[in-house]
Amino acid sequence: MSQPTTVLVIDDEPQIRKFLRISLVSQGYQVLEAATGAEGLSQAALHQPDLLVLDLGLPDMDGQQVLHEVRQWSGVPVLVLSVRASEAQKVEALDGGANDYVTKPFGIQEFLARVRALLRQAPSGEVQEAGVVVGPLTVDLAFRRVLLEGVEVALTRKEYAVLAQLARHPGRVITQQQLLKDIWGPTHVENSHYLRIVVGHLRQKLMDDPTCPRFIVTEPGVGYRLLDT
Template structure:
């Protein structure tokens, strides 16, 4: 992956976002910022970043929830950057789909090295769309909405989960366990 990679930073602390924006931009990366989880998920869906830097302590939703929702439709590498330093929290984030975990405070050189390593490992061209459309049906995985002829369809969590799984794997048989 080239140095022109796009990195989305989701962190509620303006000074951290500014520090990361300056540090990453100085290395040639394009940086997009979000101050909360909902804004971050929207930015991820709109801009399709090459890597996500995610704080776990966000004002509107827990970072673990952001990670779960992001993983429903994206395989882009995620680097968690958090003050939460317990082993249990790190394990939960890594098991939940994070690719790496850095605790605050952190050294910028190590942070940048981890960014480069994650971008090297990123699968090229394996970006899944945040919204899938089949005829008049749209399944918006980023916003967890279903539209039929541009009218929102109300679904239960289970119904949405089944439909999203089917939409992600068109033409395949999906087992009950999946």
């Protein structure tokens, strides 16, 4: 059974989040919520939603900054939903990587139609990414599948997120801080034990001996890289 399409709503107004949640759930979507930019970034990295609905007026950071940070590591479709109606604000958001812009107040039917349109254009956010092959290991970034010697490996979301981030830059060292920021969010860059645990589980599932790695190499004190042979 396929997983339901997930929409992350980042908005500090509880009534707006409730309204959107009811409307989206009624259409069969799974809804995640965040009231701050930091929480939204963390949820986006952790759950890898199919669509992000972003308010610009957040209490801890401007939504334009949230958009900028998301675009450093994700191609997820972003629908900006904001009271800011000026042309300059719309242009800044669209130039910054937003896929669409809806001003408040808004009609829910138009909003849902725009959601459907964005999901048709890019149903997984990274559907155009290619696969990466390292010996017997294949990381299919388009369909979020990992195969070892032709057999699919079941990974958790975080395990896949770590491996996919390494696979996007084979042979390149990705720092612990960058991985933690991308996958757990900017408030967890010091929680290196989270990353060690996930990498350990990854190695077990990929049958990758850390003393003689075939896939994931540890760069002590720096981070990890995926072999590109």
